[in-house]
Amino acid sequence: MNPVTPAVADTAPHGDAVAVAAERRWAIVVGIITVCLVAMMVLTGLHWAAMPPSRVETVDVKTLHITGEFVESNLGTAMGADDKVIVRLVAQQYSFEPQCIVVPAETPVTFRGTSTDVVHGFIVGTTNANVMLVPGFVATFTTTFRKTGEHLMPCHEYCGTGHEAMWARVQVIAPDEFLARTRRGERVSCVSR
Numbered sequence: 001m002n003p004v005t006p007a008v009a010d011t012a013p014h015g016d017a018v019a020v021a022a023e024r025r026w027a028i029v030v031g032i033i034t035v036c037l038v039a040m041m042v043l044t045g046l047h048w049a050a051m052p053p054s055r056v057e058t059v060d061v062k063t064l065h066i067t068g069e070f071v072e073s074n075l076g077t078a079m080g081a082d083d084k085v086i087v088r089l090v091a092q093q094y095s096f097e098p099q100c101i102v103v104p105a106e107t108p109v110t111f112r113g114t115s116t117d118v119v120h121g122f123i124v125g126t127t128n129a130n131v132m133l134v135p136g137f138v139a140t141f142t143t144t145f146r147k148t149g150e151h152l153m154p155c156h157e158y159c160g161t162g163h164e165a166m167w168a169r170v171q172v173i174a175p176d177e178f179l180a181r182t183r184r185g186e187r188v189s190c191v192s193r
């Protein structure tokens, strides 16, 4: 019995010390993970703050098609009076109007969109153009497409049975080509292709 008793007396405090050290290590690791996650949330929140609709701008869903900036003839890409490129679009179950959008590369492009029925949204390819379209509200954001090319623009808010078939295309063309194709106040389109 004698050799056993001191061994037990020895291991008990030693085991406690190991457990306390392990707890402390784990607490430090969890602390670091928590700080990293909070820092990530703060950084991305501040960095992307310019992307969501920056203010509340309402529009009447019932008169959207008849009057105002979202009448059909006013949709698509246009050069504004101040030489700013503006894309206006409307989402409805289950399509975007217009179906194809032309924008210049390396130029700030302002999107203005809304929905006529339920919540839709879109993302342009792998760019950071990503917005929710809520009926009754105008969503606005400005982005710059770095490279020319064609992107798919799918609806990314579940909006009903036709959701997965709801998408449009975005053609990013060279700024010179865009300028050659547009005249102030006129729409540029790639719909009838």
Ligand code: CUA
Pocket: 091, 092, 093, 094, 119, 120, 121, 155, 156, 157, 158, 159, 160, 162, 163, 164, 166
């Ligand atoms: Cu529109 Cu999903």
